[in-house]
Amino acid sequence: MPYAYEPVDDLATAVQRITLTSSDSDYIDQLIPVIKDARKSSNTNQLLGTFTQIAAERESEIERICNSNHQEFISSVNQLLRVREGTVRLTTEILSLNQSIQASTEKLAQQKKALVDSRSVRQNIDDTTNALNSCLDVLRLANQVHDLLAKKKHYAALRALDELRNVHLREVSRYKIAEMIEKSVPATQRLIAEAVMSDLNMWLYRIREASQYLGEVAFYHTEMRRMRFKERAQEDPHLAKFKLNSAMELVADEMDEFDLLHNEETETNIEFGPLFECMHIHETLGQSDQFRAEYAATRRKQKELLIPASLNLLDPDEAELSSLLECITGFAVIEKATMMKTDNFRATVDVDELWDSMCQSAILLISKALNSIESDEKLLKIKGRIGLFIQTMDRWGYSINSLNSLVLTIFHKYAQLLKRRFSDDFQEIVSTDDYMPMPINSIDEYDKVINVSWYTPEVSRDELSFPCVLPFSQMYPLCCIDIRNFLNQIYLFSDESFERSAVIDETLHTSLDELLCENVCKSLVDRLSSQYPGQIVQILTNLEHFETACAELQKLLFEARSSNSASGPIVLHALEQFRAGKKTAEKRIFELVNSKIDDLIETAEYDWMASTAPDEPSPYMQELTRYLSVNMNSVLLGLPTEIKELIYFDALSHAASMIMDLPLDPGVRRISPSATHALAMDVTFLLNFVDSLANPALKENLDELVQTVALMQTKDPDEFFDVSQANKKYGRVDRANGAILLEKVREGAAATPPPVVSSRSDAFATFGSRFGINRNKD
Known part of the structure; x- marks a missing residue:
């Protein structure tokens, strides 16, 4: 430990203390401060004197000690010399031994160096071995990744690659192989x-x-x-x-x-x-x-x-x-x-x-x-x-909205194909029908027809006897079957995947209406051009039943349509078409009947200047009444009563008008009493026929003809020109026609002798008695 110097005023004391130090270092450590202090205080000479005095004191003490122990000192010196001699000898031996040891030490140093070198090599080998083992482990793991990849264990391979990259590569990060494997990791990840x-x-x-x-x-x-x-x-x-x-x-x-x-x-x-x-x-x-x-x-x-x-x-x-x-x-x-x-x-x-x-x-x-x-x-x-x-x-x-639209497209095409097929069926049914009342031979056949047709029989099922005849022809139930099939097949398209919607209802309504109008009604109306009254009558009957069927179809369509689309009643235009067709058929029957009447009346051969009255009605009048009777009781038998009455009414009206035109013909200038008698006989015959029909309304059509013929036979023509008398007796007679006929009768009577009345009957008496005309009246 360094000596701690404490300054003192007495140099002698300080020098004494310095000399008593146990070591050179302490001596110097204490001496330096004293010298510094002496220089500062300019006591350097005093310090030197102090040291000189102490040295003299010590020499005196040494001399005193030596003087008192001289012999011992000599002995000691001798002994010391011997020791020194032995020491020199030992020193020589030591030096020799040292040389020997030094030689051994150099050899040992060489061996130690060799050992150190071998240990270093071995450490390097161990380090290398460890590095190789670590690298081999890394390579093994790298190969294991590829093995797992080959075994389709992709996630296991990825986890092994991740472990290799984040754990094992760090252990060999100082080696080149780590860098190589690190670079190959992205490629392996891609693999x-x-x-x-x-x-x-x-x-x-x-x-x-x-x-x-x-x-x-x-x-x-x-x-x-x-x-x-x-x-x-x-x-x-x-x-x-x-x-x-x-x-x-x-x-x-x-x-x-x-x-x-x-x-x-x-x-x-x-x-x-x-x-x-x-x-x-x-x-x-x-x-x-x-x-x-x-x-x-x-x-x-x-x-x-x-x-x-x-x-x-x-x-x-x-x-x-x-x-x-x-x-x-x-x-x-x-x-x-x-x-x-x-x-x-x-x-x-x-x-x-x-x-x-x-x-x-x-x-x-x-x-x-x-x-x-x-x-x-x-x-x-x-x-x-x-x-x-x-x-x-x-x-x-x-x-599924687009698919629903596709189904709707398919439905439209489906409806068109159905309409086309049923249109052909209706055309074939209409064209191949025999237009005769449909015969029924058994109760089973009757039930089948009634079940498919919209028809309510007038006679109960239990009262029927077979064979029997239904009023419509075979085409009507066949068309009813097709109508029902058309309805069923349209609705067959509707199921849980395509609900019965307003589209189906509207398509069915429109298509069925067009089928009935174009393929049934129009076809039937086109066939009214036939010249056969029986066929026309049957067509009229069929049209009437189709009218009923249309009314029932309107109810059926209303009940069958979806509730969501219900908005008012169903109206089939075919209903009005069939009604119009009935009227056309009726007109056609009128035309045919009137045409036949025209043909018959055109065969009338009156000799307007005849001098002898015939004994019986004219052949044309007999044929006319026979035609009307046979036609109504056979050909027109299937017609409703009101239509038959209309046909009778129109036929009689037309016949009366045509008969009236015979004497009014401009080519007839004079009419003899016999000709008037013949005309009156024919009119009476016609009147008797009308009476046999038991329909008083029909006689009204003959009023003008009867009154006109009575006027032609009157003995007092002036009554016609007396308004009061004319309204009572000849109220239905046209004033101009009456005057013309009276003039023709007057000229005919003047040109011919009085007529001879048949002994068989008094035509005038008979004719006049019907209308209250007194021939004896002045």
């Missing part, structure tokens, strides 16, 4: 990503191949649900107002579990393991967005592969259509299942976009192929497959 994508692509290929079968199973499941719900609706009518895929149906069917993707019965097993592994690996690699985009692009490409270039709908089993719809169904089900089994992997907008694209492509193909379909039955089958497709996809939550 893993490519390998897992390869497996995913294989999985996507397999599910694309399985899509059709999956769709077929989905259709089968929907069909089974249909059947089960139909059975439940039959047991519980309350369920009938609900449809498939409604909340009520889903609740009722929840006990019948069916996993479309995993079902032993149908042998379907769609595993999503490859997709989940691929998602997890890409998420670990930080490539989730890239993988999501790549997966979406792959599914879009697969979607394109599902859609064929063309579609044939003419095959008997609709195989191509079924295949297309089943593939789309399977594809869409996989997409929906992927959304449900993953979290934010498949965006709803992407799935809906794929669905819309597939629907539009399918609709385009089907719409083009529909142009080749000419069978309504085929369209019904096509609609059935599409309806099953709609219900299946509705169950999986897809939008």
Whole structure:
């Protein structure tokens, strides 16, 4: 420890203390401050004197000691010399030994150096061995990654690669191999990503191949649900107002579990393991967005592969259509299942976009192929497959609006084909009918006709005797059958996948109306050009029954249409058409009857200047009454009474007018009394015939003719010109015609002798007595 100097005033004391120090270092340490102090105080000489005095004192003491111990000192010196001699000898030996030791030490140093060097080499070897082992472990792990990759254990390979990179590579980070492996990690990650994508692509290929079968199973499941719900609706009518895929149906069917993707019965097993592994690996690699985009692009490409270039709908089993719809169904089900089994992997907008694209492509193909379909039955089958497709996809939550529009398009074509087919049927029925009252030979045949026809018989079923005849011809029940079939087949298009809507109701209303108007009513009216009154009468009868059928059809259509579209009564224009056709038929009958009357009256051969009166009515008058009697009792027998009365009324009116025109003909200048008697006899004969009909209203048509003939036979022509008398006796006679006939009769009477009245009857007496005319009156 360094000596702590304390300054003192007495140099002698300080020097004394310095000399008593035990070591040179302490001596110096104490001396230096004293010297410094002496210099500061200019006591350097004093200090030197002090040291000199102390040295003299010590020499004196040494001399004193030596003087008192001289002999011992000599002995000691001698002894010391001997010791010194021995010491020199020992020193020589030591030096020799030292040289020997030094030589051994150099050898030992060389050996030690060699040992140190060998230890260093061994350490290097150990370090190298450890480094090699660490590198081998890294290489083993690197190879293990590739082995796992070869064994399809992609996630295990990725985890091993991650462990290699984050743990083991750090242990060998100072070696080149670490850098090499570190550089190869991205490539290995790409290999893993490519390998897992390869497996995913294989999985996507397999599910694309399985899509059709999956769709077929989905259709089968929907069909089974249909059947089960139909059975439940039959047991519980309350369920009938609900449809498939409604909340009520889903609740009722929840006990019948069916996993479309995993079902032993149908042998379907769609595993999503490859997709989940691929998602997890890409998420670990930080490539989730890239993988999501790549997966979406792959599914879009697969979607394109599902859609064929063309579609044939003419095959008997609709195989191509079924295949297309089943593939789309399977594809869409996989997409929906992927959304449900993953979290934010498949965006709803992407799935809906794929669905819309597939629907539009399918609709385009089907719409083009529909142009080749000419069978309504085929369209019904096509609609059935599409309806099953709609219900299946509705169950999986897809939008079906565009498909409903397609079904509506199919319905319009279906209605057109039905209309065309039934139009041909109606045309054939109308053209091949015999237009005779329909004979019925048995009660079974009668029941069949009554059941299909809108006809209420006047005679009860129990009072019938066979064979019998129904008023209408065979075409009427045949048309009624076709009408019912048309209704049934239109409504057959409506089911739970396409409800009976206002579109169906309106299409049915319009189509049926056009069929009845164009193919039945118009065809019947066109056939009124026939010259056969019996055929015209039968057409009129048929038109009347069709009118009844139209009224019943209006009620039926009103009851059958959907409640949502009900807005007022159903009105068939065909009803007015049939009414107008009846009027046309009636006019045609009038024309034919009047034409026959014209022909008969044209055969009248009156000798207007005859001098002898005939004994019997003219042949034409007999033929005329016979024609009217036979025609009404045979040809016109099937007509309603009011129509027959109208025909009689019109025929008699026309006959009276034609008979009236005979004497008024400008070529007849004079009429003899005999000719007047002959005309009166014919009119009386006609009047008797009308009386036999027991219809007083018909006689009114003959009033003008009877009064005119009575005027021609009067003895007092001036009564006609007396207004009061004329109104009583000749009120129906035309004033101008009466004057003309009186003049012709006057000139005829002046030119011929009085007529000879037949002994058989007094025509004038008979004629005058009917109308209260007294021939003896002045």
